[in-house]
Amino acid sequence: MADRGEGTVPELARAVWPAVPRAALVLVPVGSIEQHGPHLPLTTDTVVARAVTRRVAAHPALAAPAPPLVAPAIAYGASGEHAGFPGTVSVGHEALRAVLTETVRSLALWADRVVFVNGHGGNVATLATTVPVLRDEGHDVAWTLCAVPGGDAHAGRTETSLMLHLAPGEVRTADAVAGDTRPLAEIMADLTTRGVLALSPSGVLGDPAGASADEGARIMGQLVETIARRVAGGAVSPHGRLVEPEGGPA
Known part of the structure; x- marks a missing residue:
């Protein structure tokens, strides 16, 4: 499936080794294979993470000295909260x-910098504990999340x-149906201990009603601009997450 909206970007999977630059910035999409309600495919998080990564790699802010390389996606994640659903x-x-x-230790043999572009919230805890350890080893690695303020939790209008x-x-x-529409902060404790199935038999946390391709394009543009700015700025939190550079938007 071709992603929409990005230009030609260097993809690691299609490269031959003599063409791979040393001292590269490598962007690694991270997704999941998990239920996304009765209307979205199991690969939704991976599709989004890969598309965001490709468009960030094509962003003018990252063109110099050379555009980033896009690695193949890490498609399997930590999705235990969705274990009650087949697939x-x-x-x-x-x-x-x-x-x-x-992945980081191997890339570090020839690449200078690695950024994980994560599309699944369930992976956050692992990234937030793993990346700081890798940074303590001396690797220039960080992570970022494909999330927009005000978006719903899972398989709702945003996704x-x-x-x-x-x-x-x-x-x-x-086949789209509404699920548990409470804010994520309100259901997080139950979600962690009981899983999605106990809260929403459909697997949806939010309401897909009103979703549109135009809204998706706007959300995608917002994600790409934010992440490209943070990758270019290089500011990192104690948990290894990219944050706004000094003087950037709040």
């Missing part, structure tokens, strides 16, 4: 930690709009 494949936090760690923009043929609009 979900979770490798758990320990396995994900090992993959992130060895449905993004998928209508990126892959409309994979959105089963007629």
Whole structure:
């Protein structure tokens, strides 16, 4: 599936080794294989993370001295909260930690900098504990999250709009239903201990009603601008997450 909206970007998977520059910046999409309600595909987080990564790599702010390389996506994540739904494949936090760690250590043999572009909230805890350890080892690595202020939690209007923009043929609009629409902060404790199925039999946390490709394009543009600015700025929190550069937007 071709991503929409990005120009030609250097993809590591399609390169031959003599063409791979040393001292490169490598962007690594991180997603998941997990239920996204009855209307979105299991690969939604990976599709979004990969599309954001490609567009960030093509952003003018990152053109010099050379555009970033886009690595193949890490498609399996920590999705234990979705384990009650057929189709979900979770490798758990320990396995994900090992993959992130060895990915960085291997890339560091020829690349100068690595940024994980994460599309799944369940991966955050692993990234936030793993990346600081890698930074203590001396690696220039950070992570960022594909999230927009005000977006709903899972398979609701935000993700449905993004998928209508990126892959409309994979959105089963007629099957979309509302789920638990409470704010994520309000349900997080239950979500962590009981899982999504206990809160929403449909698997949706939010309401897809009103989603549109136009809204998805706007959200995507916002994500790309924010992440490109943070990658270019290079400011990192104690948890290894990219943050706004000094003097940037709040």
